[in-house]
Amino acid sequence: MVTTTTIDPATAVVPPKIRAATASKTRVLRAVYAVSAFVLVAVIWELVKVLVPADGVSIAGTRILPRTTDAALPHVWSVFTVLGEADGKGTVGETLLRTGMFTLGLSLLALLLGAVVGVALAVAMQRFGWLERGLLPYVVLSQTVPLIALAPLVAAWGGKLSIGGEPWRPWMSIVVIAAYLAFFPIAIGMLRGLQAPSAASVELMRSCSAGWWATLSRLRFPAAVPSLIPALRLAAAAAVIGAVVAEISTGTAGGIGRQIIVFSQQATGDASRLYAAVLAAALLGVVLTALVGLVELALRRYSHPPGTSASNDR
Incomplete structure (x- = not known):
């Protein structure tokens, strides 16, 4: 047999x-x-x-x-060859690189700030059910506020603040505005991940006399990694979008957002510079998402945590 x-x-x-x-x-x-x-x-x-x-x-x-027409839709090769044209003190490519690095730095700061706020909100909402029921609808509702209308308000409020005796800088408003977009996917993804462990896994931790913090650090945080990584990718793209829109809305110079406005004003007969700036802004999202990939590599052992399921047990 x-x-x-x-x-x-x-x-x-x-x-x-x-x-x-x-x-x-x-x-x-x-x-x-x-x-x-x-x-x-x-x-x-x-x-x-x-x-x-x-x-x-x-x-x-x-x-x-x-x-x-070339004024509306230039050839693909024109968008790349224009990078070598003279622009002020350097070439168009050098200008886009300089302004892109400025915006990338602000986007990275916004992503970090959004991650801190999002993770803190997710932990608080997971810990207290009443806080999730009361706060989560407003977290979702916050994303319906037009960013172009919020940006001038944040810039005006920030101008009246000082941190440690230091005046509020215009770039700080951009970071706050971009973080406003970035925190949302992190908060939602992290909350879902923290609620992922099964009831049996939570009960096992309790039977071992593990407190709330031990359960959070040894069970819920590792289980939240598979949900957190995609949320960070979305937040990275949102941070770049928020930074570019904030630069345009607040009129802050030095970034790729302001450079898009400058090139759009110059695009009378050839829009190649404008499209090159838009492409450079898109590449910033790719770079920031690649940095999130480094975080994924560092947390790869938690990519598929065992014993998890869609459970809301607390």
């Missing part, structure tokens, strides 16, 4: 070498997908330039396809 053994892939132990090879292959595939997506967008861009009339396409007086 022949007996067969069924191995559950979910519980099978994967050798470290195979796991490392699989992770390396996954990273390569992600890079290939990213490059392929960029090439696809560039091809579609050029096809639009070729196939769509210069004045666009209108039906019954309503434009359904945009103009494709």
